[in-house]
Amino acid sequence: xxxxxxxxxxxxxxxxxxxxxxxxxxxxxxxxxxxxxxxxxxxxxxxxxxxxxxxxxxxxxxxxxxxxxxxxxxxxxxxxxxxxxxxxxxxxxxxxxxxxxxxxxxxxxxxxxxxxxxxxxxxxxxxxxxxxxxxxxxxxxxxxxxxxxxxxxxxxxxxxxxxxxxxxxxxxxxxxxxxxxxxxxxxxxxxxxxxxxxxxxxxxxxxxxxxxxxxxxxxxxxxxxxxxxxxxxxxxxxxxxxxxxxxxxxxxxxxxxxxxxxxxxxxxxxxxxxxxxxxxxxxxxxxxxxxxxxxxxxxxxxxxxxxxxxxxxxxxxxxxxxxxxxxxxxxxxxxxxxxxxxxxxxxxxxxxxxxxxxxxxxxx
Ligand SMILES: [Zn+2]
Numbered sequence: 474x475x476x477x478x479x480x481x482x483x484x485x486x487x488x489x490x491x492x493x494x495x496x497x498x499x500x501x502x503x504x505x506x507x508x509x510x511x512x513x514x515x516x517x518x519x520x521x522x523x524x525x526x527x528x529x530x531x532x533x534x535x536x537x538x539x540x541x542x543x544x545x546x547x548x549x550x551x552x553x554x555x556x557x558x559x560x561x562x563x564x565x566x567x568x569x570x571x572x573x574x575x576x577x578x579x580x581x582x583x584x585x586x587x588x589x590x591x592x593x594x595x596x597x598x599x600x601x602x603x604x605x606x607x608x609x610x611x612x613x614x615x616x617x618x619x620x621x622x623x624x625x626x627x628x629x630x631x632x633x634x635x636x637x638x639x640x641x642x643x644x645x646x647x648x649x650x651x652x653x654x655x656x657x658x659x660x661x662x663x664x665x666x667x668x669x670x671x672x673x674x675x676x677x678x679x680x681x682x683x684x685x686x687x688x689x690x691x692x693x694x695x696x697x698x699x700x701x702x703x704x705x706x707x708x709x710x711x712x713x714x715x716x717x718x719x720x721x722x723x724x725x726x727x728x729x730x731x732x733x734x735x736x737x738x739x740x741x742x743x744x745x746x747x748x749x750x751x752x753x754x755x756x757x758x759x760x761x762x763x764x765x766x767x768x769x770x771x772x773x774x775x776x777x778x779x780x781x782x783x784x785x786x787x788x789x790x791x792x793x794x795x796x797x798x799x800x801x802x803x804x805x806x807x808x809x810x811x812x813x814x815x816x817x818x819x820x821x822x823x824x825x826x827x828x829x830x831x832x833x834x835x836x837x
Pocket of ligand 1: 528531
């Protein structure tokens with residue numbers, strides 16, 4: 474960038490300052506200001522934003538940003554870091570994904586100055602932050618009653634975005650432009666390569682997730698030569714543009730047989746659906762070879778409810794990754810993530826006697 478936007482706002486190279494960007498006014502007329510910590514290295518370089526809670530209840534990222542402010546695991550050697558703990562302040566106040574007008578801020582970008590509340594907030598974030606940054610990382614979690622194994626979502630068909638996203642060092646990369654109106658899509662369209670990290674659940678700061686995302690951001694900054702050090706490489710890497718939710722066919726109560734981060738083979742049982750009285754109704758099996766990127770944490774399901782979110786992979790790839798995971802020690806970060814996320818769902822081994830009983834045919 475030709476202009477030094479942050480110097481014009483009184484933050485010189487080598488300084489750190491907390492600033493507040495006026496966003497809008499609340500219902501009671503209180504001025505709503507976005508708090509940002511701007512950290513500048515002594516040497517000029519790229520400007521990178523790290524944003525959290527664009528969905529106001531997805532606060533794992535808020536924990537990560539706080540960690541980067543209070544106890545950063547690196548010294549910034551070059552460039553500028555914008556640390557934004559909460560973008561959707563009005564949603565955050567109510568522990569809610571949405572804005573009070575029920576609009577989704579992450580479907581309102583780039584926004585306009587004369588549109589809805591969501592659109593106006595998105596416009597300020599676009600013009601004040603995104604358009605003054607070279608790269609961005611936007612941290613999310615699964616929606617309520619679901620959890621995600623940490624994964625990176627990025628447009629891997631774009632060379633700069635793909636290089637930046639791969640630099641994070643996640644095992645799972647899901648390729649796509651992102652939904653219309655999302656912050657990351659608007660940022661990429663403005664020449665600011667941005668990816669999303671999806672990790673864990675709402676309303677929590679989960680210890681292994683905090684560690685994983687902090688490590689990934691450090692990796693990404695090392696890749697941009699903003700931080701010194703060796704990147705921690707992922708234990709494997711699966712990149713795919715094909716994922717799908719396996720849905721329940723029956724109303725019932727689930728016993729899960731897999732946890733987030735598990736590898737699954739085609740036809741492997743994912744969950745047993747029982748009637749409330751315990752009778753086995755059916756076994757939900759995997760239609761493909763893949764990895765569990767997300768799942769419901771809610772055992773009670775209606776027909777059509779999403780149960781397990783699978784990232785597809787080829788059989789050869791799956792077998793290679795199985796071998797890699799067999800060799801990981803129990804205290805590796807990957808295994809700790811799997812263990813921690815599995816405590817959010819009760820996982821039981823699948824037994825043959827769970828197989829669906831033949832239902833008597835109705836007399837015609
Ligand atoms: Zn989100």
